[in-house]
Amino acid sequence: MKIGFIGLGIMGESMCENIVKKHNDTVYCSDVNRAQVEKLAAIGAVPCENNVEVAKRADMIISMVPTSDIVRTVYNELLPYIREGMICIDMSTIDPSVSVEISELVKAKGAFFADAPVVKSKPAAIAGTLGILVGCDESLFPTIEPILSYMGCKVIRMGGNGKGLVMKICHNTLVGEIQNGVNETLNLAVRMGLDMDDFYAAVAAGGAQCFYLDGQHENLKNENWTTAFSFANMNKDIHICDRLANEVGYDMPGMQNVKRVYEKGMAAGLGAEDFRASYKVVRGDLDA
Numbered sequence: 001m002k003i004g005f006i007g008l009g010i011m012g013e014s015m016c017e018n019i020v021k022k023h024n025d026t027v028y029c030s031d032v033n034r035a036q037v038e039k040l041a042a043i044g045a046v047p048c049e050n051n052v053e054v055a056k057r058a059d060m061i062i063s064m065v066p067t068s069d070i071v072r073t074v075y076n077e078l079l080p081y082i083r084e085g086m087i088c089i090d091m092s093t094i095d096p097s098v099s100v101e102i103s104e105l106v107k108a109k110g111a112f113f114a115d116a117p118v119v120k121s122k123p124a125a126i127a128g129t130l131g132i133l134v135g136c137d138e139s140l141f142p143t144i145e146p147i148l149s150y151m152g153c154k155v156i157r158m159g160g161n162g163k164g165l166v167m168k169i170c171h172n173t174l175v176g177e178i179q180n181g182v183n184e185t186l187n188l189a190v191r192m193g194l195d196m197d198d199f200y201a202a203v204a205a206g207g208a209q210c211f212y213l214d215g216q217h218e219n220l221k222n223e224n225w226t227t228a229f230s231f232a233n234m235n236k237d238i239h240i241c242d243r244l245a246n247e248v249g250y251d252m253p254g255m256q257n258v259k260r261v262y263e264k265g266m267a268a269g270l271g272a273e274d275f276r277a278s279y280k281v282v283r284g285d286l287d288a
Contacts, residue, residue, distance in 0.1 A: 003147065004028040004058030006051050006074060007092070008036035010227070011118065012064035014125035015091070015151045019062075020044045022128075022150040028054050055081035060147065061088045067236065068094040075102050084110030089144060091132075093117045093233070095240055096162035096169070099135070103161040112140050115161060116148060117168035122228040129153045133171070135164035169244060172237040176258040178212050179275070183261075183282035186220070196221045216276050225273040225280075232271035234278075235262040 003023060005016040008031040020027045020043055029040045030048040041047040048054045055061060055078045063074055071092050082088065088106050090099060096115075103113040114136035124130045130152035134141060141157045148155045158167045189199045200217040203209055218224075238259050245252045265271075265281045280286070 001059045001147075002026045002028065002057065004030075004048070004054035004061045005040075005045070005064070006030050006054055006061065007064035008033065008040060009064070009066070010122055010230075011125045012091075013039070014122065015062075015064060015118075015130070016040055016045065017043060018125075018128040019147070019150045023147070026057075028057050030054050051077050052081055059086060060144075061086070062091060062147075063089070064091045066092065066233070068098040071102065072098060075105065079105060079109065082106060082109045082111045086111040087114075087140070087144060088112065089114045089116050089148075091116045091118060093168055093172070093237055093240075094165065095243065096135075096165040099165050100162040112137070112143075113161060114140060114144055115164045116144075117165055118152065119168065119171050125151070132156070133158050133164040133167045135159060135161050135166075137161075166244065169237055169241045172234065173241040173252075173255050173258070175212060176234060176238055176262075176278075177254045178210055179278060180254075180258050180261060180282065182210070182213050182216075183279045186279070187283050219274075219276055220279055225277045227272065227274045229275050230271065231262070231265055231273050231275045231277050234275040235266050235271070238262055 002025055003019060005019065005027060008016055008029060013036060016029055017040065020040065027045045028048050029037055029045040030051050031037050037047045051074060063071065065071055065074060071090055071094050088111060099115045106113040114134055116132050116134045119131040119133065128151055132148050132152040132155045134155060134157045137160065145155050158164050186199055190196060200213060203213055238255065241255055242259055261278050261281050264286060265278060268286045270277045
């Protein structure tokens, strides 16, 4: 099966690289940034001039792009070239309703579609240990699971089209709420004269131990805002959650608090920094 990969950004670059290294057939690639295409070509991918060339040459198309609007643009471009029996997997994190809409257009061509957003960030993308949350027809899952396993160590089907994305948004919102709790209590501890390392050790020894603080405490202590998962992307995901909650008439006060933090950070220009930069917002750096 010849695979085409569209979108070679922070995550997509490493995801595509793992497919190139593990797949025993051709992998085509394209991106708006030509330098990224050449980087993947150097390790064995076949560079394409554009997304249409990918669609013409591949049996399976995998896309990993930033927003709902960009996914729509990509699939509007691809649809005339999607053939019966082709498999399309969008791994972007977008509005579930947009993904379902695209899935219906793809299926009308006699092709197959799955949403398969990922959890964890750049280090896991490099290592091929992402979590991958899949929304697709049950009959399609056994076919795509081995390919997705090139990129992730946990591939979980959540239900039909759109359900992988619903779970991804729930997951990232929970991360945002955990992060906000860490930010608030860590700032209080520091203001009360506690050491940040002692705070981490105490949390790790008790019931509040969490994956987020385990992975981020050194970065927070060193004020390292180098991007593995951007502030702007988390802001996007929280706002998708807000739309989902409104859709079903469900009040989420914790999420609303996180949303306010991210909106404040975005207004201050933190979008390109790592999402842990929310610590600065909660600390009050933007209030001066």
